[in-house]
Amino acid sequence: MTTLWDTTGSAVVKELAAQRRTGGAVLSGVALTLVVVADESRVSDAEEAATHAAEMHPCRLLFVVRRQIEAPAPRLDAEVLIGGRLGPGEAVVMRMYGRLGLHAESVVLPLLAADAPVVAWWHAAPPDRLATDALAVFADRRITDSSIADDPLAALKTRAADYAPGDTDLAWTRSTAWRAILASSLDSVSGRRGEPVVVTAGRVEGDPANPTARLLAGWLSSRCGCPVAVEEGTRKPGESGVESVVLTLDQKEEVRIHADRKGGAVISQPYRPDAAVALPERVLGDLLSEELRRLDPDEPYSDALESATGVSDLADRSPMREHVWFDPAEENGNGSRTKKRAAAKTGDS
């Protein structure tokens, strides 16, 4: 590991190349570059998750931590690690001070692995319009996490308004386990009947303010063509915000899946005894690694988001974004107040 204080982008590129030469075979087979945009307070979480994901998907990890946009002199500190704290691959953690934070791409672009896909992940509040962050513009896939926003439902709406194919959200990833159980439960109903199943109504019980619960309901409603509401549950649900899902089927049947809060779920369906299946809470690294598995646009997500937020025609948008210049210091004139606001913006939330 080498730490470079008050350095330049080209020094970082040189140092990475130097470490690659001495590092040996661990470096081969890089499948993508993962650019992680994190707040200082969330860096260690993000590092842990990215390291976990890199075990499954050999990648180059680039961390961008923007600090003190109002600092008078721009400055770059960088840590270059190969085969160290951040797993077996190559990683660079960069802290950018002052106006450099607005030009992070000038440091990141030369560090991208040659001709490999780029994934950008905000473990921080992403900009309302992703196009205002140049890092989002050259990424092939963009991962946000609405659940860490102060108002997750508003964040979901913002994501829908700004959506372009290739966007995805970890709130959606958190629904995968539920979706898998729901789909295989209906498999077993249709397998027993030997004929198709029609879902006539459904409801999700849990936390209506949780974006995952909303997306799950949105997905069910987009797949089944019937409205699916999120209703307040009786207990405090887990991270997914879902306590149970009830689907009303044709032939007067009903399937009900209930989380037992012990890392499992109980499936109740007609003509079959109740069955328990595993439904563990997943760590952040696991979610991220699921995202890196496929890098093409996720249509089921855009359908679910459409249906959860009422914003339409998401899938028809252009997957290309064009960079829009945005300077937080210019937002409301040039006074010192705005500088403070800018600091608050890049700070915690």
Next chain:
Amino acid sequence: MNPNPLRDPRDRRLPRVPQPCALVVFGITGDLARKKLLPAVYDLANRGLLPTNFALLGFARRDWGDTEFAELSREAARQHARTPWREEVWEQLAADITFVQGSFDDDNAFDQLAATLGELEGSHGIGGNAAFYLSIPPSMFPTVLKQMQRTGMAESTADRWRRVVVEKPFGEDLPSSRELNALVDSVFSAEDVFRIDHYLGKETVQNLLALRFANTLFEPIWNGHHVDSVQITMAEDVGIGGRASFYEKTGAARDVLQNHLLQLLALTAMEEPVEFSAEEIRTEKLKVLRAISVPEDMETFAIRGQYEQGWLAGERVKGYQQEEGVDPKSATETFAAVRLGVETRRWAGVPFYLRTGKRLPRRVTEIALMFKRAPHLPFAETDTEELGNNQLVVRVQPDEGVTLKFGSKVPGSVMEVRDVSMDFLYGEQFTESSPEAYERLLLDVLLGDATLFPRNAEVEASWAVIDPLEEFWAGTTPHAYRAGEWGPRAAEEMLAAEDRRWRRP
């Protein structure tokens, strides 16, 4: 109409999950079941890949209660599982595990097994679907299969499937494998029989198909115009362990050459399948296996060996004849090397050198394509003295990945070309959580996906290759090699006879 509105072909996040079913394991107390099957079932459950209604039924002679059995399987799963241990997952799974005690010739025990299976249909909602895993010696197959036929357990009907999983060895020669196939096929229909060759469950083996058929780079040179020869090696550093009685009757050729090595050869040499489906891939593999020719000069090109005492990895190890349970005059081979041909337009004239052995310097399996030398080198002869054949090596285990070996200039003021290798590493670090071969294959059985399972015609075609070799070897003494060497001298001479040499893996 889509039978399930929640299934969407665009939705690649949702895993393939089998229909409700039971897995019945005969010989649940055996080594394989404890070290591979039970952990694989746990890993599947942990990944959420088991159906919502699932039951595991163990059958063995030992007299155990459900609790003792649950304790044993818990220990086994915990010790050998690849995914992190989660007690709550195991508890849910444990509730689905039942043990039936009895011997294989006991009618009552099988009636009870059938009854238990019937009960599970109600209590666990498995819908009558069941896969039977025969984790037992092949000599027991007839008894067990007849019992299953008698109790009607083996019949697939329109609303339920019944499948059987058979482990290698699939017979010991062509006639016995035909007999075994006929027996299994008389009880189960051909598409319900799954023969496990765990090598085919490995990621790299599946990657071989991706490497060949998803790229444009390799296929144009994947033929006799460019390939000089192919070497397939499967080396083990271990001896025979406690398997003396099995190994004495079997030997390296039947144990490894007949199945793993010939399957690897088939995947390397096969034509492009019409589509990536079980039926099409098996069709192409079968064509290759049928096209294999054995050497005419067996004296030179079919070598077998047996290890003597020696030093391996810093330890003194016994010779094969001194191993416990082995006849001191045993003529069973622990090493086999053979030169095969594939008589097709693509491969005519290209030798396929296959070798396998125990107590070799290291554990390694790889497929190496040796390319022809460039027809003309514009360099001075002394410049290219260190230049060998270009090679493309698929490393199956360990260090799974691909190596490309080619000439490159040595830095400096003179023109000198030497071999360098370029590695693609699936690296151990990156495959930590890729599924174990058994896990993958077990899931495929429950899903009914036969892509990675050889069918009976392939097994028979493989025996047709091995039988003439065994016939030639019968009554001869294997060449001796010291433990810790890359096989007997005769194996080196076999390649030297054609001006080639083994690649050191």
